Amino acid sequence: MVSVEVTGMVVRVEALSTARQATCPGCGCLSERIHGSYLRFPHDLPTAGKSVVVALRVRRFVCTESSCPRKTFAEQIPGLTRRFSRRTERLRSTLISVGLALAGRAGARMTDVFGTPVSRNTLLRLIASLPDPLTATPRVVGVDEYAQRKGQIYGTVLVDVETRRPIDLLPDREADTLAAWLAERPGIEIVCRDRAPFFADGATRGAPQALQVADRWHLWHNLGEAAEKCVFRHRGCLRPMREQREEPQDEPEPAASSPWPTGHRFAERTRAKHASIHALLAAGHSKRSVARQLGMTLNTILRFSRATTPEEMFTGQWQDRPTRLDAYKPYLDQRWQEGCTNAWKLWEEIKEQGYPRGYAGVRAYVSKYLRDKPQPVGPRPPSARAVTRWILTHPDALPECDRMQLKMVLANCPELTVLAVHVRSFACMVTELQGERLSEWIETARAAAELPSLNRFAQHLERDFDAVVAGLTQSWNSGVVEGHVNRIKMLKRQMFGRAGFELLRKRVLLA
Numbered sequence: 001m002v003s004v005e006v007t008g009m010v011v012r013v014e015a016l017s018t019a020r021q022a023t024c025p026g027c028g029c030l031s032e033r034i035h036g037s038y039l040r041f042p043h044d045l046p047t048a049g050k051s052v053v054v055a056l057r058v059r060r061f062v063c064t065e066s067s068c069p070r071k072t073f074a075e076q077i078p079g080l081t082r083r084f085s086r087r088t089e090r091l092r093s094t095l096i097s098v099g100l101a102l103a104g105r106a107g108a109r110m111t112d113v114f115g116t117p118v119s120r121n122t123l124l125r126l127i128a129s130l131p132d133p134l135t136a137t138p139r140v141v142g143v144d145e146y147a148q149r150k151g152q153i154y155g156t157v158l159v160d161v162e163t164r165r166p167i168d169l170l171p172d173r174e175a176d177t178l179a180a181w182l183a184e185r186p187g188i189e190i191v192c193r194d195r196a197p198f199f200a201d202g203a204t205r206g207a208p209q210a211l212q213v214a215d216r217w218h219l220w221h222n223l224g225e226a227a228e229k230c231v232f233r234h235r236g237c238l239r240p241m242r243e244q245r246e247e248p249q250d251e252p253e254p255a256a257s258s259p260w261p262t263g264h265r266f267a268e269r270t271r272a273k274h275a276s277i278h279a280l281l282a283a284g285h286s287k288r289s290v291a292r293q294l295g296m297t298l299n300t301i302l303r304f305s306r307a308t309t310p311e312e313m314f315t316g317q318w319q320d321r322p323t324r325l326d327a328y329k330p331y332l333d334q335r336w337q338e339g340c341t342n343a344w345k346l347w348e349e350i351k352e353q354g355y356p357r358g359y360a361g362v363r364a365y366v367s368k369y370l371r372d373k374p375q376p377v378g379p380r381p382p383s384a385r386a387v388t389r390w391i392l393t394h395p396d397a398l399p400e401c402d403r404m405q406l407k408m409v410l411a412n413c414p415e416l417t418v419l420a421v422h423v424r425s426f427a428c429m430v431t432e433l434q435g436e437r438l439s440e441w442i443e444t445a446r447a448a449a450e451l452p453s454l455n456r457f458a459q460h461l462e463r464d465f466d467a468v469v470a471g472l473t474q475s476w477n478s479g480v481v482e483g484h485v486n487r488i489k490m491l492k493r494q495m496f497g498r499a500g501f502e503l504l505r506k507r508v509l510l511a
Helices: 089-114 120-128 175-183 197-206 216-233 241-245 265-282 287-294 298-306 326-337 343-352 359-370 384-392 400-412 414-432 435-447 452-463 465-471 479-494 501-510
Strands: 002-007 010-016 034-040 051-062 072-074 140-149 153-160 165-170 190-193 211-214
Touching: 089 120, 089 479, 089 501, 120 501, 140 197, 140 479, 153 175, 153 479, 165 175, 165 501, 175 197, 190 197, 197 211, 211 216, 211 465, 216 384, 216 414, 216 452, 216 465, 265 287, 265 298, 287 298, 326 343, 326 359, 343 359, 384 400, 384 414, 400 414, 414 435, 435 452, 435 465, 452 465, 479 501
Parallel strands: 010 051, 140 190, 190 211
Antiparallel strands: 002 010, 034 051, 051 072, 140 153, 153 165
């Protein structure tokens, strides 16, 4: 029985339950014996911009089961109330939906718009109180890692590849944790993963009956990294042939110059002092007499008298001191002449060679010494990354200008021509699912001794041979898992540092 009264911007709804009996939450028995009644005022969503006040008369029943520890209990209205709740089910489900979509702060701002303001902590508590969704054991599961804190804490996400829904989140990426999770679900038939050793070990121990499938995108990405290293190793071949054949012209030897700058005020004053002191000493004056005549200390006269030339008085103001960068300066000069003028790229290259310092030293050296050096005449050669991209792209998808540049680069370097052949052969296996050709491809790649990075890539494929063959044969892949990893990044950033594992897991599984 319901009555509605509208007063200004408030809608008052008075309701009374007419049910004859209620179910005891303790023992589940029905009771018709009424003990009493009271009013409840659960919060509800606004209607047509007006706030709603619900005055609900509920009854308290007496439990007639003698073994039940409860003596009395309050009735609940299905779809409207629940025990200990101060909100209607409609408002509660709305707040949960807002919290799952927007998390705490943004969700709290959205509830202000609805006219039912709650705090961000309330939204997060509602999410945390939700039960886990019931999921059946998947037949095809995808496994990948995600970062709770990049570079420090990583977890594992598991996705049902067939339904494209996340199944579970694990707090770490250890092989033992994954093996225990898989062992509890013996119905898994296929495991899609990347080539991380901890995932391979965990899948082998936890689901020995399952077929492991290496993701094709990761295989192609790893090949691209190996190809870029090969191109960088042969970067000297990227300049056009006519420029490589030009004989270097003999440059005149630079004239010996003083390390002191000409015309500098301090330098000229020091030269004048040196000349005056040596002239007086040559005329037979004593050092103390020279000190009194010139108004200098005796120690200063002694230092000048020992210096045969003014340049010997130089103590390092314009002279470069030895640094950790000195061992890498010839390489930086060479790369600058080859056309690499990006200081950050140069720093990354020498860092791989063992340079222990940061970017600032390389930037200072480039700006002070290399910016004024003349660049090689002619067009700038393509970078190793650009050439790698041309090799990895299907020839029909390359623009004409890139195709012509790639043709000239391959004509200058037989090793890169061999690399291009291997890459295109591997591309055919990936796109046409020809995993049976993998053994032959590995043998030919390992025979290319001039491409060590490609050799190492082939060796890594051999260590995970069965999973790679399955990845190049089966249609399954980890694409849907990568999508959920990106979604986890978004959810994690929404919670502004409050994304503890349990809360993050709820949002991933329920949102």
